[in-house]
Amino acid sequence: MLLYKDIIKEENLDLRKKSAPVELPISKDDLETLSKLDEYLWNSYDDEMLEKYNIRPGVGLAAPQIDVLKQMFVIIAYDEEGEFHHYCVINPKIISHSEELTYLEGGEGCLSVDREVKGLVHRPKKIKALVHLYDFETNELTKTTLKLEGYIAVVFQHEYDHLYGKLFFDRINKENPFFIPENSHPVILKKEDSSDSDKKN
Numbered sequence: 001m002l003l004y005k006d007i008i009k010e011e012n013l014d015l016r017k018k019s020a021p022v023e024l025p026i027s028k029d030d031l032e033t034l035s036k037l038d039e040y041l042w043n044s045y046d047d048e049m050l051e052k053y054n055i056r057p058g059v060g061l062a063a064p065q066i067d068v069l070k071q072m073f074v075i076i077a078y079d080e081e082g083e084f085h086h087y088c089v090i091n092p093k094i095i096s097h098s099e100e101l102t103y104l105e106g107g108e109g110c111l112s113v114d115r116e117v118k119g120l121v122h123r124p125k126k127i128k129a130l131v132h133l134y135d136f137e138t139n140e141l142t143k144t145t146l147k148l149e150g151y152i153a154v155v156f157q158h159e160y161d162h163l164y165g166k167l168f169f170d171r172i173n174k175e176n177p178f179f180i181p182e183n184s185h186p187v188i189l190k191k192e193d194s195s196d197s198d199k200k201n
Contacts (some may be wrong), residue, residue: 001053002039002040003054004053006109007061010110010113010114014069015065015162016165018163019064019162020070021067021070022071022091022132022141024090024132025141026090026141029142030070031064033070034063034072034134035136036066037062037063037066037074038074039073040050040077041058041059041075049192059076060073060074060156060159060201061111061159062077062159062162064112064165066164071091072090072091072165073089073148073160073162077151077154077155080106080188080190085135086135087131088132089133089156089185090132090134090141091131092129092130092131092163093130093131094157095129096127096128098149099126100123100125100126101124101125101183101185102122102123102124102125102154102184102185102186103123103154103185103187104187105120105186106150107119107120108121108154109168109201110168110201112162112176113167113168113169117175118178119169119172119178120177120179120180121171121172122181122184123151123167124153125153127149127150127157128146128148131145131146132144148186151187151189159201168174173188
């Protein structure tokens, strides 16, 4: 079982390396890695597990964050409308994105960045990505196209960056961290779902 201490932090240079595609059909080792990422995020929604194991909650976790340089990540999160999203993603490729941008008003956080970073990260509001999705209930791998927008698109892009050695603060405007372009508007999460914005990627 993954614990927070098992997640490598920003000073580890492996986080800056580019990840390799996962060979398909997926191997037992790669499936085990994906399962660990999935389990950690499920535990993020269990208050008892959070307290017992001192787990820092998250909505997304990528394989490079546990020092496995493979193109895999998992997302477990609620969107602005309160709809639940669960994706076990393998070999993703963003194939298009909107000109309109969006951002989290409180800024982004990351399980690999154990400090507060002030500033806004502007990302495309809508994306289309070609992915392989793994389903642990059916043990099936499906190739599909995901069309995401708003909060879930932000989370997806944050995890996608990890596969290419990028951290969220690389995208903050260095001269003016709180600059807001004309084509960027904030993600508006419902109050009951706002706790998700406090969770890290």
